[in-house]
Amino acid sequence: GIQVEQSPPDLILQEGANSTLRCNFSDSVNNLQWFHQNPWGQLINLFYIPSGTKQNGRLSATTVATERYSLLYISSSQTTDSGVYFCAVGDPRSNDYKLSFGAGTTVTVRA
């Protein structure tokens, strides 16, 4: 199946810092999502972004489909941003419905 690699695996930030998370994938995709799994285990939708750039408050994402990567930007981080960030891509061999998740980036924001 499609391979999804996220980096870095862990990130420790001081409150107010900015950061960039990366997702590389092994095949062209029509379905790409970013999720935040909070400390209570809930998977929260951040972006549906198979291509282009989107922004939502302090978060933004860019996917360069032709180069097979996506970036998630966190600006002015807050302690509530802590958790695991997952990139998930739809496997084109399954008509894009089967999401393959990366291993995640664990973000810890310190006050």
Place this chain on the structure above:
Amino acid sequence: DAGVIQSPRHEVTEMGQEVTLRCKPISGHNSLFWYRQTMMRGLELLIYFNNNVPIDDSGMPEDRFSAKMPNASFSTLKIQPSEPRDSAVYFCASSFTASTEAFFGQGTRLTVV
């Protein structure tokens, strides 16, 4: 809409018992997914329904697992008999169509002792 609703949130059961997990998808969504999350394997798709019909059950680990979707607003995932290695968080997700944005429920944390 209240989002995808799963129940129970937590389940502790003894090995050999039957376990039933429930899911109510977002109204109007025609695609429903069951995923399992473990430390070893991460998040993996178990089964996918489209318009209440199972389309892909290749991720169901073995015959002890079964899933149904009797109508557009309800699905169940059943494990019978349960084993300790089934302990995991089980998520239900739905989307408007198969490859559009998927929304996840809060998950059911299953512990089999």
